[in-house]
Amino acid sequence: xxxxxxxxxxxxxxxxxNGESATSFTVKAGLARMLQGGVIMDxxxxxxxxxxxxxxxxxxxxxxxxxxxxxxxxxxxxMSDPRMIQEIMEAxxxxxxxxxxxxxxxxxxxxxxxxxxYIDESEVLTxxxxxxxxxxxxxxxxxxxxxRNLGEALRRISEGAAMIRTKGEAGTGDVVEAVKHxxxxxxxxxxxxxxxxxxxxxxxxxxxxxxxxxxxxxTLKRLPVVNFAAGGVATPADAALMxxxxxxGVFVGSGIFKSGNAAKRARAIVQAVTxxxxxxxxxxxxxxxxxxxxxxxxxKMDEGEKLAKRGW
Amino acid sequence: MTQxxxxxxxxxxxxxxxxxxxxxxxRQAATVKRLSALPDVxxxxxxxxxxxxxxxxxxxxxPGGESTTMSLVAARSNLLEPLREFVKVHRKPVWGTCAGxxxxxxxxxxxxxxxxxxxxxxxxxxxRNHFGRQVESFEANLDLPFLRSEEREDFDTNRVxxxxxxxxxxxxxxxxxxxxGVQVEEEAKDETVVAPSRKPxxxxxxxxxxxxxxVMATLPGRSAALPNKVATAHTEDKVGDxxxxxxxxxxxxxxxxxLTGDSRIHVWWLDQVRAAVxxx
Numbered sequence: 001x002x003x004x005x006x007x008x009x010x011x012x013x014x015x016x017x018n019g020e021s022a023t024s025f026t027v028k029a030g031l032a033r034m035l036q037g038g039v040i041m042d043x044x045x046x047x048x049x050x051x052x053x054x055x056x057x058x059x060x061x062x063x064x065x066x067x068x069x070x071x072x073x074x075x076x077x078x079m080s081d082p083r084m085i086q087e088i089m090e091a092x093x094x095x096x097x098x099x100x101x102x103x104x105x106x107x108x109x110x111x112x113x114x115x116x117x118y119i120d121e122s123e124v125l126t127x128x129x130x131x132x133x134x135x136x137x138x139x140x141x142x143x144x145x146x147x148r149n150l151g152e153a154l155r156r157i158s159e160g161a162a163m164i165r166t167k168g169e170a171g172t173g174d175v176v177e178a179v180k181h182x183x184x185x186x187x188x189x190x191x192x193x194x195x196x197x198x199x200x201x202x203x204x205x206x207x208x209x210x211x212x213x214x215x216x217x218x219t220l221k222r223l224p225v226v227n228f229a230a231g232g233v234a235t236p237a238d239a240a241l242m243x244x245x246x247x248x249g250v251f252v253g254s255g256i257f258k259s260g261n262a263a264k265r266a267r268a269i270v271q272a273v274t275x276x277x278x279x280x281x282x283x284x285x286x287x288x289x290x291x292x293x294x295x296x297x298x299x300k301m302d303e304g305e306k307l308a309k310r311g312w
Numbered sequence: 313m314t315q316x317x318x319x320x321x322x323x324x325x326x327x328x329x330x331x332x333x334x335x336x337x338x339r340q341a342a343t344v345k346r347l348s349a350l351p352d353v354x355x356x357x358x359x360x361x362x363x364x365x366x367x368x369x370x371x372x373x374x375p376g377g378e379s380t381t382m383s384l385v386a387a388r389s390n391l392l393e394p395l396r397e398f399v400k401v402h403r404k405p406v407w408g409t410c411a412g413x414x415x416x417x418x419x420x421x422x423x424x425x426x427x428x429x430x431x432x433x434x435x436x437x438x439x440r441n442h443f444g445r446q447v448e449s450f451e452a453n454l455d456l457p458f459l460r461s462e463e464r465e466d467f468d469t470n471r472v473x474x475x476x477x478x479x480x481x482x483x484x485x486x487x488x489x490x491x492x493g494v495q496v497e498e499e500a501k502d503e504t505v506v507a508p509s510r511k512p513x514x515x516x517x518x519x520x521x522x523x524x525x526x527v528m529a530t531l532p533g534r535s536a537a538l539p540n541k542v543a544t545a546h547t548e549d550k551v552g553d554x555x556x557x558x559x560x561x562x563x564x565x566x567x568x569x570x571l572t573g574d575s576r577i578h579v580w581w582l583d584q585v586r587a588a589v590x591x592x
Contacts (some may be wrong), residue, residue, distance in 0.1 A: 007333045008573040027449045030479045030571050034376050034410070053424055056384040058328060058377070093424045093440060094378055095480065117446035117480070140447045227338040267388070274327050274385050275361060281389075 002246035003222040005033070020058030025162060028142030031095065032163035032226035035059055036248055039239070039270050040228070042066050042253040045084065046091035052256070059095040059117070061251065062088040067124045067171030067307070068254035068293065077125040079107040082114045089115065097144070102131025102311055112141045118163070120144050121156075123258065123310035124170045124253075136160025148181045150188035150214075150306055151207030153223055157178065157209045164223055166247070167308040168231015171254050173295030175232040175241065177308060182229060182245045194220035222246070231308065234259070234292050236285050238271030243276035260290030296312065316355045320589050322582070323369035326359035326383040329377015329411060333570035334578075335359070338373070341578035345464075353586055363394040370400060371405040371585040374412030376479065376568050381438070383409055385427040393431055399433040400510040403517035403561045405585045406433065413564035414438050414482050421485075421500035422544075431464045432507025433562040434527050437498060439485040439564040442553070442566075443534065450480045451535075454567070456556065458528045459576055467576055472576060483566050484485075484554035487525045519561035528563075530555035561588065 004042050013289055038058025042067060043049040064080040065073065079100050089096045095117035100107035111119050116121030121134050123146055136143040137160035143152070146167035147153035153164045165186075168178030192203055192214055200218065204211040216224045230251035239250045250273050256266045266287040275281035303309070322338060324331045335357050342355045344532045359406040360366050373523070399406050399416065410417040415430055444450070454471035461467045488495055493509045514516045532552035555566040569577045571587070
């Protein structure tokens with residue numbers, strides 16, 4: 001089970017704020033803490049946002065196309081139309097997140113001006129910069145970013161991310177990559193926690209992570225910010241699996257609105273995340289959900305089709 | 313008293329939100345020297361997700377999180393009615409922070425379309441997301457007069473302010489008359505939801521009915537400075553926004569002491585629980 005995230009985020013994460021942040025890291029990371037034990041659902045319009053809210057979503061992610069459609073339709077995937085995001089913000093009272101392209105700091109400025117509650121600098125959209133990520137500390141709005149391993153997670157936190165999620169493989173309905181990414185992060189933290197300081201410095205160099213943040217994760221035995229599962233969660237069992245692997249909450253993208261009975265599946269996944277340790281509840285909520293999203297088998301995909309490879 | 317009477321179990325509602333943070337601060341508070349000469353107790357702190365777990369509790373914290381999520385999940389987990397009984401029938405000590413304050417209010421506005429279920433217990437109306445969205449979230453140093461104690465100088469928030477965090481926070485926009493039944497005038501308002509009433513089950517609990525709402529803390533000047541000030545019934549900003557209230561067994565704060573590492577309010581509240589358990 002996951003180690004506790006101490007009530008004060010460690011000094012490493014804040015010390016990297018270099019004093020320029022408009023809003024303190026506590027306030028940014030605090031909203032992520034309020035989302036713990038919750039489900040954040042991808043929605044493409046106000047109607048879906050209302051279904052998500054009635055199902056008990058802790059927040060919604062406003063975007064024009066869910067990852068499964070981005071995959072199917074191809075082309076360049078960009079930040080959504082601000083009008084669509086605003087319509088969703090007006091339709092619900094829960095927090096609204098929106099995605100910006102990796103490295104596209106102007107999309108982030110626009111989303112902040114629109115007033116979204118969280119920005120996801122996301123590999124699901126087509127990257128705008130193949131070297132740099134957005135410098136996230138100066139924004140008032142907090143950021144969530146994806147990771148496949150510990151080094152990537154700590155680089156994002158160092159840039160100012162106040163929340164982390166696994167990348168998984170979005171739009172597939174195949175949970176295997178999310179599991180791989182969560183297990184990789186956990187195994188690397190476990191390894192770091194056994195190392196002496198000189199060895200830890202070597203590891204920091206090897207995984208390309210700031211030493212202070214690596215040391216913090218090693219001491220806490222977990223990431224120093226809230227960490228959600230994302231990318232391929234399609235069933236209540238998938239969601240509970242990620243929770244039992246130590247995630248603090250779950251993003252569900254295409255899994256809900258690409259399934260047969262979206263409202264019922266959304267409710268079931270919310271119940272599954274609260275009662276993730278109770279197989280009887282999980283059995284009950286897994287009944288009669290209808291068709292799950294069809295899904296793509298990640299093992300049969302070309303490497304070039306994998307969204308998780310985006311990000312540096 | 314037997315040894316058993318000194319064992320007290322406090323639960324934290326763990327349906328969704330920052331319950332881990334409250335559990336950490338409760339454990340920290342239990343190690344701090346207490347404020348008064350009440351008897352020492354053996355504390356047990358548990359996560360509450362089921363009616364069975366709630367039944368073990370002598371006191372309960374409802375944490376921050378999304379109040380709509382918590383009320384929907386509570387209803388689907390058959391926990392909503394047991395929570396109402398815990399607060400309004402058995403009148404056990406309860407503390408709600410942020411979303412928890414919303415759930416403990418008898419009346420709330422700016423809820424989601426179609427409204428939301430409330431537990432109730434505090435005769436107040438809360439205004440959800442009063443200060444605005446996340447970009448309006450903030451930290452503030454608070455003076456909390458109720459923490460002052462002759463025993464403990466470090467609990468004087470004039471000397472050592474209580475640094476606190478407000479995240480998409482609600483405020484108490486109106487103190488309502490202390491009714492025995494449902495808040496009928498509130499119920500008649502559009503866009504305002506109310507909690508159902510429940511009959512208290514003991515003489516002790518009946519005394520709680522009609523107990524006044526005490527304003528425990530205010531935040532001066534913040535609403536006036538808001539760029540897009542929302543119209544609310546509570547416009548007399550000179551006194552500031554009401555951010556902490558108590559009525560009999562129910563305590564609510566609109567901010568998050570659980571995000572600060574400062575356990576002084578938890579120490580104070582555990583003393584209230586200790587006194588309540590001792591008194592029954």
